Amino acid sequence: MAAKEAIIITDKDEMRKWTRSMRAQGNTIGFVPTMGYLHQGHLSLVQDAHNQADLIVVSIYVNPGQFSPNEDLSTYPSDFQGDIEKLNSVPGGVDVVFNPKNLYDYGNSQIGNGSERNLEESGGMVVSCVEDKGMGHEAWVRVEKLExxxxxxxxxxxxxxxxxxxxxxFNIVEPDVVVFGKKDYQQWRIIQRMVRDLDFGIKVIGSEIVREHDGLAMSSRNVKLSPADRQRASSISRALSRAQVEAEKGQVNCRELINTAILTISEAGGTIDYAEIVDQESLEPVETIKRPVVFCVAVCFGKVRLIDNVEIDL
Amino acid sequence: MAAKEAIIITDKDEMRKWTRSMRAQGNTIGFVPTMGYLHQGHLSLVQDAHNQADLIVVSIYVNPGQFSPNEDLSTYPSDFQGDIEKLNSVPGGVDVVFNPKNLYDYGNSQIGNGSERNLEESGGMVVSCVEDKGMGHEAWVRVEKLExxxxxxxxxxxxxxxxxxxxxxFNIVEPDVVVFGKKDYQQWRIIQRMVRDLDFGIKVIGSEIVREHDGLAMSSRNVKLSPADRQRASSISRALSRAQVEAEKGQVNCRELINTAILTISEAGGTIDYAEIVDQESLEPVETIKRPVVFCVAVCFGKVRLIDNVEIDL
Incomplete structure (x- = not known):
């Protein structure tokens, strides 16, 4: 059974116009921002959005502004056609796929009078984390503690x-509801805080982590793992689950829980970037579990950096 | 002849609801943000907004987030009743005065679970430039070069x-057009850049400076000048006008123009904070006038700091 086919919009103004016209007809708009190379985790965000809004927009845009020069922007995986097929097959489908070419190209701006650096001068590539190469882009949103x-x-x-x-x-799509995955827990909390502090008229939903059969949290980066590392990587979720169970049994000493988890992951061959138990909202480290916390880890297997977490609500 | 009377809205959600309902009826919304204690300069912004939009919202809110602890937040002048009367007497009036009590009070936030600093703990006052007293407010927009x-x-x-x-x-009022005064030239350019870089669906209008009979740029702070300083303060606009005339006659050496202006203002008793001729868009200092520039000054008379500027388009 063929589901509906998403409209593909690449232009900012056209995107905003679509939302406004749909809202004027009484619809609410749900929005799922992604960087593409979609997997079941993303599709579950879309399903959650369907529970919250009448119409669904998914954006596919690999944002250069969040990569450091030494990170994997150029090798970030993509499969636009596959993504569209997956989105069209979600129950209820999606209404719009917003796929802008370059969100930092202000060629038509009222401000661009030639004094701006333009796309060609910067070699066609925006590396906006290095502000001097950002074609004059200089407005940044900081969430100063959580970041x-x-x-x-x-x-x-x-x-x-x-x-x-x-x-x-948000300013282009103008949604009513947005859905972020809790797999990127810090990102979810940052967006939630940003929406509150900057008074966006938007509801932020956190969607539960979707896992492979062996527990590995779904991620676009999982395909980069070698077959052996792919197997070993299940140690991450195993370690987190065990910590959760131990905490529920009464182990509230975070140092103990963390040490056990680090041991499990290290023995499987993972290199720990961080393993921390933090307050669910402030993300500040906690020594003894007394209120809702989240156990967050970042681990490298080979060159692939994976993150995962588990909420512990005692 | 009585003009229409503005509705006064203090609640964020009610404000957004008003805009959405008016927009759904096909209206465009013009917005003029102010800190109150309105003068003819503000009213001229409202008049400009009338030329751009169907309905007009004026906000009156003294923003603690932009004052340093050593600045004049507590003595910033206010006259809410007088402001309303002035706005009601503008030709066409205004539709809404948005007068929130505290834009940094997130008491009803989904995030506030008690781990946040609350209004009472911070003594009822938000000094959000010192982030630890900001009741957990931590999202900030930076326009990194222009600021x-x-x-x-x-x-x-x-x-x-x-x-x-x-x-x-912007996120609360959701306007189509906003009007800022060019008297706060750097602020205007920063907002313009922010709107572009963050893709707000908003048009930014810069409104010309309104001056007293002797040339002094209108400002809420002018009332703080002693009578003698009030007279002397006209030296600022005199110095800027003279620079403009000299530039038009062929003096394109900025150092010369600046020195002459500084002399004029200093002789009148003003203490120069800065006097700079800068590019109209990048706001970077210019040595020789070859493209549109703006001559910006900040001057203290007594304890009162005044700013003014003149655009020079050769």
């Missing part, structure tokens, strides 16, 4: 880039 | 606070 810990330690410009591109997408 | 020069030198958190509160107001 600092966890992934912020090893990826200092990452959340600045995420918060900024999400703001841009 | 640095001119007023940014002596007021390092000022434009962070301005860009952030304007983002909040």
């Amino acid at each position: 600092k810990g966890l992934c912020g330690n090893s990826r200092p410009v990452f959340f600045r880039g995420v918060a900024t591109v999400v703001t841009k997408l | 640095k020069g001119l007023c940014g030198n002596s007021r390092p958190v000022f434009f962070r606070g301005v860009a952030t509160v304007v983002t909040k107001l």
Whole structure:
């Protein structure tokens, strides 16, 4: 049975016009921002969006603004045609796929009078985390505390880039509800805080992690794992589950829980970037579990960096 | 002849609801953000907004987020009743005065679960430029280059606070067009850049400076001048006009133009904070006038700091 086919929109103004016209007809708009190379985790975000809104927009855009020069922007996997097929096969489908070419190209801007760096001068590539190459892009959204810990330690410009591109997408798509995956727990909390602090008229939904059969959290980066590392990587979710069970049994000492988890993952061959138990909202490290916490880890298997987490609500 | 009376809205959600309902009826919304204590300069922004949009919203809100602890937040003048009367007497009036109590009070937030600092703990006052007293507010919009020069030198958190509160107001009021005064030239350019870089679906209008009979640019702070300083302060616009005339006659050496202006203002008793001729868009200092520039000054008379500028388009 063929589901409906998504309209593909690449132009910012056309995207905003679509939303406004649909809203004027009484529809609510749900939005799922992605960087493409979709997997079941993304599709579950779309399903959650269907429970929240009448019409669904999914964006597919690999945001250069959140990658450091030494990160994997150029090798980030993509499969646009496959993505569209997957989205069309979700129950209820999606209404629009927003697929802009370059969100940092302000060629038509009222401000661009020639004094701006333009796309050609910068070699056609936006590396906006390095502001001098950003074609004059210089407005950034910072969520100053939440952006600092966890992934912020090893990826200092990452959340600045995420918060900024999400703001841009919110202003273009103008949704009523947005769905983010809890797999990127810090990102979800940052967006939630940003929406509150900047008074976006948008509801933010956190969607549960979708896992492979052996527990590995779904991620576009999983395909980069060698077959052996793919097997070993299941140690991450195993370690987190065990911590959750131990905490429920009464082990509230975070140091103990973390050490056990690190051991499990290291023995499987993973290199720990961080393993922290933090408050679910402030993301500040916790020593003893007394209120809702989340156990977050980032682990490298080979060159592939994976993140995962588990909420512990005692 | 009585003009229409503005509706006064204090609640964020009610404000957004008003805009959406008016837009659904086919109206465009013009918006003029102010800190109150209105003068003819503000009213001229409202008049410009009438030329751009069907319905007009004026916000009156003294934003604590843009004041440093040592600045004049607590003594910033206010006259809400007088402001309303002035707005009601503008030809065409205004439709809504948005007068929120505290834009940084997130008491009803989905995030506030008690781990947040609340309004009472912070003594009822938000000093959000010091983030630890901001009741958990931590999302800030930075326009990283434009915020640095001119007023940014002596007021390092000022434009962070301005860009952030304007983002909040944009997200609450959801206007089609906004009008800013060119008297706050750097602010106008920062908002324009922010709107472009963050893809707000909003048109930004710059409104010409309105002056007193002797040339002094209108400002809410003018009332704080002693009678003698009030007279002397006209030296500012005199110096800027003279520079403009000299440039038009062929003097394109900025150092010369600046020195003459500084002399005029200093002789009148003003203390120069800065006097710079800068590119109209990048706001970067210019040595020789070859393209559109703006001559910007900040001057203290007594304890009152005044800013003014003149565009020079050769």
